[in-house]
Amino acid sequence: xxxxxxxxxxxxxxxxxxxxxxxxxxxxxxxxxxxxxxxxxxxxxxxxxxxxxxxxxxxxxxxxxxxxxxxxxxxxxxxxxxxxxxxxxxxxxxxxxxxxxxxxxxxxxxxxxxxxxxxxxxxxxxxxxxxxxxxxxxxxxxxxxxxxxxxxxxxxxxxxxxxxxxxxxxxxxxxxxxxxxxxxxxxxxxxxxxxxxxxxxxxxxxxxxxxxxxxxxxxxxxxxxxxxxxxxxxxxxxxxxxxxxxxxxxxxxxxxxxxxxxxxxxxxxxxxxxxxxxxxxxxxxxxxxxxxxxxxxxxxxxxxxxxxxxxxxxxxxxxxxxxxxxxxxxxxxxxxxxxxxxxxxxxxxxxxxxxxxxxxxxxxxxxxxxxxxxxxxxxxxxxxxxxxxxxxxxxxxxxxxxxxxxxxxxxxxxxxxxxxxxxxxxxxxxxxxxxxxxxxxxxxxxxxxxxxxxxxxxxxxxxxxxxxxxxxxxxxxxxxxxxxxxxxxxxxxxxxxxxxxxxxxxxxxxxxxxxxxxxxxxxxxxxxxxxxxxxxxxxxxxxxxxx
Numbered sequence: 133x134x135x136x137x138x139x140x141x142x143x144x145x146x147x148x149x150x151x152x153x154x155x156x157x158x159x160x161x162x163x164x165x166x167x168x169x170x171x172x173x174x175x176x177x178x179x180x181x182x183x184x185x186x187x188x189x190x191x192x193x194x195x196x197x198x199x200x201x202x203x204x205x206x207x208x209x210x211x212x213x214x215x216x217x218x219x220x221x222x223x224x225x226x227x228x229x230x231x232x233x234x235x236x237x238x239x240x241x242x243x244x245x246x247x248x249x250x251x252x253x254x255x256x257x258x259x260x261x262x263x264x265x266x267x268x269x270x271x272x273x274x275x276x277x278x279x280x281x282x283x284x285x286x287x288x289x290x291x292x293x294x295x296x297x298x299x300x301x302x303x304x305x306x307x308x309x310x311x312x313x314x315x316x317x318x319x320x321x322x323x324x325x326x327x328x329x330x331x332x333x334x335x336x337x338x339x340x341x342x343x344x345x346x347x348x349x350x351x352x353x354x355x356x357x358x359x360x361x362x363x364x365x366x367x368x369x370x371x372x373x374x375x376x377x378x379x380x381x382x383x384x385x386x387x388x389x390x391x392x393x394x395x396x397x398x399x400x401x402x403x404x405x406x407x408x409x410x411x412x413x414x415x416x417x418x419x420x421x422x423x424x425x426x427x428x429x430x431x432x433x434x435x436x437x438x439x440x441x442x443x444x445x446x447x448x449x450x451x452x453x454x455x456x457x458x459x460x461x462x463x464x465x466x467x468x469x470x471x472x473x474x475x476x477x478x479x480x481x482x483x484x485x486x487x488x489x490x491x492x493x494x495x496x497x498x499x500x501x502x503x504x505x506x507x508x509x510x511x512x513x514x515x516x517x518x519x520x521x522x523x524x525x526x527x528x529x530x531x532x533x534x535x536x537x538x539x540x541x542x543x544x545x546x547x548x549x550x551x552x553x554x555x556x557x558x559x560x561x562x563x564x565x566x567x568x569x570x571x572x573x574x575x576x577x578x579x580x581x582x583x584x585x586x587x588x589x590x591x592x593x594x595x596x597x598x599x600x601x602x603x604x605x606x607x608x609x610x611x612x613x614x615x616x617x618x619x620x621x622x623x624x625x626x627x628x629x630x631x632x633x634x635x636x637x638x639x640x641x642x643x644x645x646x647x648x649x650x651x652x653x654x655x656x657x658x659x660x661x662x663x664x665x666x667x668x669x670x671x672x673x674x675x676x677x678x679x
Contacts, residue, residue: 133161133162133163133458133460133461133664134160134161135160135161135162135198135385135442135454136160136162136452136453136454137157137159137162137220137399137450137452137454138159138160138450138451138452139157139158139159139160139444139448139450140159141157141198141199141356141444141448142156142157142158142190142192142196142197142198142199142629143156143157143158143197143198143199143201143440143443143444143448144156144183144186144197144199144200144201144440145157145200145201145202145435145436145437145438145439145440145441145442145443145585145642146179146182146183146200146201146202146207146215146436146439147179147203147204147432147435147436147439148177148179148203148204148213148215149176149177149200149204149205149206149431149432150175150176150177150306150432151166151167151168151176151177151431151433151435152166152167152168152176152177152178152182153165153167153179153182153432153433153435153436153437153445153523154167154180154182154183154185154186154436155186155436155437155439155440155461156180156183156187156190156192156197156440157188157440157441157443157444158190158192158196158334158526158548161190161200162365162437162440162461163185163186163189163190163461163462163463164182164186164429164432164436164437164440164461164523165182165185165186165461165462165521165523165648166182166464166523166645167179167180167181167182167586167647168313169182169462169521169645169646169647169648170182170185170648170650172644172645174211174643174644175306176645178216179206179215179216179303179436180216182436182496183217184451189463189637190530192427192473194220194222197222197226197352198226198295199226199227199228199270199443199447199448200214200217200222200226200228201228201229201230201439201440201442201443201447202215202225202227202228202229202230202439203229203230203231203235203438203439204229204232204259205232205234205256205257205258205259205432206257206259206260207259207260208259208260209229210229210516211229212224212225212227212228212359213227213535214227221340221650223654228443228447230439230442231258231262232257232258232259232262232435233253233255233258233259233261233262233265233403233640234274234276234438234442235253235434235435235438235439235442235458236253236255236258236265236267236402236430236434236435236438237253237265237267237274237402237436237438238274238438238439238441238442238445238446239402239427239429239430239434239435239437239438239441240400240401240402240425240426240427240430240434240438240445241267241269241274241400242441242445242454243425243441243454243455243456244398244400244425244456245425245455245620246269246398246400246423246425246453247270247271247453248269248270248271248396248398249268249269249396249398249399249400249425250267250268250269250390250394250396250398250399250400251266251267251268251269251274251389251399251400251401251402252264252265252266252267252386252387252390252399252400252401252402252403253265253267253401253402253403254267254289254290254291254383254401254403254405254406255291255403255404255405255431255432256286256289256291256292256295256305256404257286257289257291257292260282261280261282261283261284261285262279262280262282262286263280263286263287263289263290263291263292264279264280264289264290264336264386265278265279266278266279266334266390268394268396269400271360271476272445272449272451274467274500277325277394278333278334278390279334279335280323280335280336280337281335284335284337287340287341287342287343287347288337288338288339288340289336289338289372289652290328290336290338290379290382290383290405291376291404291405292338292347293327293328293329293338293340293342293347293348293379294308294311294375294379294405295308296340296342296344296345296346296347296348297311297348297371297372297374297375297604298310298311298375299344299348300332300345300348300349300352300359300362300363300368300371301363301364301365301368301371301372302362302363302365303365305344306409308404308408309407310554310557311372311375312376312377312408312410313554313556313557313558313600314365314366314368314369314372314556314602315369315372315373315375315376315377315410316373316600316601316602317366317369317373317556317601318369318370318371318373319370319373320370320373320374320377320573321357321358321359321370321374322355322357322374325355325357326339326378326381327339327340327351327374327375327378328378328381328382328617330377330382330385330386330389332389334380334386334389334390334393334638336386339351345362345363348371348375349362352371357374359371362565365554366554366556376408376410379405379408379411380410380411380414383411383415384414384415384419385415387399387415387419387421387557388419388420389663390423391419391420393623395419397420397422397423398423398424398425399415399421399423399424399425400424400425400426401415401424401426401430402426402427402430402434402438403430403431404430404431404432406426406430406582407430407525407582408432409581409582409583409584409606410584410585410604411442411583412424412426412582412587412659413574413583413584413614416583417490424666425522426529426580426582427456427459427580428459428522428523428525428580429459429523429524430524430582431524431525433523433524433525434523434524437461437523442565442636453515454621457579457613457614458528458579458609458614458615459522459523459524459526459528459580460519460521460528460530460615461521461522461523462520462521462522462530462648463520463521464519464520465649465650467668468480469481469649470650470667470668470670472649472650473651473653473654473667474494474526474654474667474672476488476626480530481649481650483651483654483655484627484655486655486658487654487655487658490658490674491504491674491675491676492654492657492658492672492673492674493672493674493675493676493678494670494672494673495670495671495672495679496669496670496671497669497670497671500617500621500666500668500669500671501617501620501621501624501642502624503671504621504624504644504664504671505621505624505625505627505628506624506628507663507664507671507679508534508535508536508625508634509536509625509629511536511542512535512663512664513534513535513542513545513546513550513555513661513662513663513664514533514535514663514664514666515532515533515534515639515647515653515656515657515661515662515664515665515666516529516530516531516532516533516534516618516621516639516664516666517530517639517647517650517653517665517666517667517668518530518617518618518666518667518668519617520646521646521648522646524580524636525638525646526560526580526581526582526608527636527637527638527639527646528579528581528608528615528636529562529581529608529610529615529617529618529636530618531638531639531646531647531648532562532636532637532638532639533546533550533551533636533637533638533639533662534562534621534634534636535597535634535635536597536625536629536631536634536635537561537594537595537596537597537631537633537634537635538593538594538596538597538631539596539597541597541599542597542635543558543559543596543598543635546559546635549661550641550659550660550661550662551637551640551641551642552641552642552643553641553642556601558598558599558605558606559597559598559636559637560581560598560606560619560635560636560637561595561598561599561605561606561607561633561634561635561636562607562608562610562617562622562633562634562635562636563607563608563610563622563632563633564609564610564611564623564626564632564633565577565609565610565611565623566611567626567632567633568585568607568609570588570591570632571587571588571591571594571595571632571633572585572586572587572588572591572605572607573585573586573587573588574607576586577608577609577611578608578609579608579609579610579611579614581606581607581608582609583606583607584604584605584606584607585601585604585605585607586603586604587603587604587605594631594633595631595633595635597635598633598635608636610622621634622634639653639656640656641656641660650667653665653667654672657672
């Protein structure tokens with residue numbers, strides 16, 4: 133990604149632990165990618181594949197690198213931590229480590245449009261027992277002003293408490309998004325019971341005692357709460373409602389207390405908890421905050437970027453600010469690489485047998501957006517692969533599965549036959565930014581799919597496949613400046629159907645990382661009932677028919 137950064141240094145950020153990743157800043161270029169996209173292991177740790185990827189894209193060698201910055205969670209890394217880079221024989225004086233939550237703070241504030249802001253970081257665990265941290269940022273300085281009590285167990289933090297109820301429903305800590313998706317199906321069976329406490333210092337503690345599912349199980353037992361048999365997924369919907377509702381309320385209390393203390397109307401958020409778009413929307417609706425910024429990589433996939441930004445702004449005292457407009461930090465694949473896959477040459481990408489033996493055809497389109505819009509208007513489901521990949525867990529129009537936002541059954545069809553995931557989980561409406569207020573009760577753009585909007589009654593029947601059971605959507609607004617090809621596709625679909633919305637979901641199956649390479653895309657195309665695959669200006673289809 134080209135930026136207006138002015139570094140005359142080459143800076144590497146890397147993340148140790150789950151959601152491993154690497155970022156390199158060189159001059160005004162930033163390249164960043166999670167390790168899972170390359171080794172194809174979801175939530176993977178590690179950073180060497182992503183390091184080599186970034187190096188190749190920027191055309192640099194290890195001798196060109198001026199600084200390496202790392203972070204992790206749990207115990208702090210030792211001084212001059214080199215990790216897997218030790219085998220390269222580098223000078224350990226080039227290596228520094230920073231605090232996990234400070235990395236999150238840098239990743240959000242220094243990508244935001246603000247020159248002054250409050251910063252809240254909430255996740256499952258930072259370093260030691262840190263689960264909540266609060267900062268004040270002004271110009272190029274970030275100062276920690278509070279957080280959880282360091283003596284309190286990490287299992288009593290907001291992130292771990294949400295996770296223990298996620299475990300109660302039968303899912304891993306990394307699958308908290310399922311809990312958010314399930315919550316609207318439930319009801320508040322115990323309105324007089326709370327799970328969180330907050331004091332005048334803004335220190336938060338939950339009443340759960342125990343690790344993993346034991347925390348929620350013990351809490352429910354102590355309070356005579358019955359959310360059904362543990363681990364039954366959809367049947368635990370009232371447990372999902374309970375923890376979602378109580379988490380929304382404690383964060384609203386926290387934001388109000390911090391605002392009353394500091395009177396700053398700009399708020400930057402980071403940490404995996406803020407992938408929860410319902411919470412983000414309620415902060416804007418129910419507090420004095422006027423402007424909010426949540427990066428699409430607010431979980432640990434953004435740690436390496438936060439580390440690199442720390443090197444840029446803190447270590448080297450560089451000055452230029454960069455306001456994030458899109459999330460496309462990956463590399464763009466060449467036409468030669470695309471044809472290597474489509475023609476099965478295997479000079480670059482070695483293909484599995486099921487691809488080599490698969491009968492597909494392709495052509496290069498002279499008007500890709502118009503031609504694909506027509507295909508979508510006919511009810512087809514496509515894989516859409518364009519430019520550099522997104523950083524973070526959301527597909528934002530470069531590595532997406534797309535279809536018309538209707539009929540309602542389209543959602544179940546994709547969940548069952550392509551994504552292979554729970555039927556209650558919703559998909560996102562990608563909407564032309566200028567049509568947002570026509571369809572949703574949202575008054576600000578939502579380019580990173582991190583804000584939830586209530587659909588207007590008159591539009592429910594127009595986009596039913598993108599709506600959740602509570603008639604909300606995890607909205608992605610699309611404009612021409614930041615993603616012209618995706619914008620033009622939706623615009624052409626609008627011209628045909630009079631609906632400025634496409635259903636957008638990540639280009640992967642349940643339990644797999646989002647596709648990164650043309651090889652990944654063609655494999656999924658061959659192994660699933662996707663009707664078409666679009667890579668750059670190439671349209672790929674199955675069977676003998678021509679289009």
